Amino acid sequence: MTQRRILVTAALPYANGHIHIGHLVEYIQTDIWVRFQKLRGHQCVFLCADDTHGTAIMIRARQEKRSEEALIADMRDAHIRDFAGFDIDFDNYGSTNSEANRGLCHRLWGELRRGGYINEQPVTQLFDPVEGTFLADRFVKGTCPNPECQAPNQYGDSCDKCGHTHSPADLVNPVSTLSGATPELRSANHLFINIEKLHGFLEEWTQSGEHLQSEVANYLKGHFLGEPLRDWDVSRPAPYFGFEIPDSPGNYWYVWFDAPIGYMASTKEWCERRGENWATWWHRDANCEIHHFIGKDITYFHTLFWPAMLKASDCKLPTKVHIHGFLTVGGEKMSKSKGTFVQAATYLKYLDPAYLRYYYASKLGPRLDDLDLSLDEFVDKANKQLVGGVVNIASRTAKFLGGKSLCETYPADGGLFLFAAAAHESIAESYERCDYQTVIRTCKELCDRANAFLDEKAPWTLAKQPDKAEEVRQICSIGLNLFRQIVVYLTPVLPRLAQQAGELLSAPITRWEDAHSPLTGTPVANFQHMLKRVELKQVQSMIEDSKPTEEGTVVEGLALPSQPTDGPEALAKEPLVADLCSIDDFTKIDLRVARVVSASAVEGADKLVQLTLSLGGELRRNVFAGIKSAYTPEQLVGRLVIVVANLAPRKMRFGVSEGMVCAAGGGGQEIFLLSPDSGAVPGQRVH
């Protein structure tokens, strides 16, 4: 087998937050792939970095009253710690705020300029006069400009009530979410990359079938490549935390311009440490492969913009972009209030990383499906498959050979070892195409065979007969070899177990070929537990620990300036209804007192909070309320509200809403839930 040179990247985590178990789907998936390639004897370099630039970092640093550099340095340390805790082993972990990255940004920019890809266009944006900064779409809220909609409290880019798309400047009554100030319109020149110039290339590159999963290629074809590609706005005017554009003073590269270049910069740092030239990896004709692993949310950056940038600057194009889905927990998006938004560091306080690595591996396939973490299944797989299946083979044989050694010649085992050895190629192919679930499936099958073999031979019975010592040794030599073979196959997933197996049998696992031939004659150490069983309690503690604490619930954004009370504005905004309604009309509406028993933010929804309401007794209602802008879930749990109990259930994007919570106010921070005076109990009707 010829040695491949493989460069692998995982997406750069943003320096604005900690690593959580959702991120880990990607880093574990990638780390497994890298470890597999290394075990196979290829040269494989695993690179990553913190993504540090952009408005969000700048704002956060301001709020924390410290420099951006201090903020990102702390976060980088934390990220590195978290990754190490999960045995994610980068060859270099850089930062996009590095000199290496600045230099490469300059270089690619120069190429883009020379190629005539850059143009300048005025962009009119809202500007926050208090904060002194332009406002990205997500930092502006206001009323939808669509005259037929006029939904309040919408973000600057589109309305999720009517789907209307607009620019932030179109919003009616816009408000900066940073300061609460009314933003002003200001115009500034931005720099754009003309991607359309590379349309033909992108069409060919994305559709050629090797670089992308087929779903992704189809998606791009349908969504983007069918029409001219818009110019990509890659600059932001000061103030902005990032690199200033050399030939355009006062303008900075947009974070998504310098982030992927961070892959190169990280390569460069790694190369420089070894006295190598980074161009042997990134030059157009470099003899290597480049693999990017990313989540589906950043598909277009890596499959359109990035290849375009590389093409335009004569660099090596990605061999493959591996795209994975999101993590759900218990079938739902991760939720802070439910405690399923588990940070890496929190997980490590309670659980061994091997469980999660194994669990994710057992669920990961080559496609973009979301991966669901079911806590029961998690405990089950760790205990039944990992401990009860794999480790148990060693556990039930090693003690008969402790202090002795494996047989000098491998005994007849009915073809078990050969059978498993023959599986190596198909297992390798599964790893290669990121089909880890098939790897785990196959290994599970091998475990079952090994365990059945031991059951049949029952060395523990023979061990009671002194004259059968040699037979016991033979059986256990077979068992331990089958164990080792499986562990070799699982080494990319479970590096620590591989280490332990190496120590147990006095022969470290270093190569994929270690699974091809049995180990003979080496001393067997006294058996020690390799992996503890998981207690459900540990998982529960982790979930509890992940729920927000009182002090931890900082409301994002600042309070709006208070409105003068009892003014005419409210009536002006929503005039009285002229039509009269009868008492019958009113009684059709079944208003009830309800208690909020649980509340959680709906991931992906800008306005929604998911509520579980109790109407007394066992009766529960699931209600989605558009009140996220005014209430945190924590503020809601326990309180009484008034709900329209006989409202026809409505299917929403995130689930079925079985009622409606009554509130006053026009939206945004101006939402005021109705609640009864004390003494009312859930279930009572409002008359």
Add this chain to the structure above:
RNA sequence: CGCGGGGUGGAGCAGCCCGGUAGCUCGCGAGGCUCAUAACCUCGAGGUCGUAGGUUCAAAUCCUGCCCCCGCCA
């Protein structure tokens, strides 16, 4: 008819490209073992593979229509 993905025993999935007795994990039932971290082994119940047609000696697998679910946020 927006685009893409999908509908297989109670749950989660594989098989589909390259048609030929429907498989895995969990759960459930019965038995065995008692070496092992209450781990392990054997047997069993449970599916007309969304639906209606078509092609074929043969369809979960190929073709067509329909129904349903999920994703889509430059």
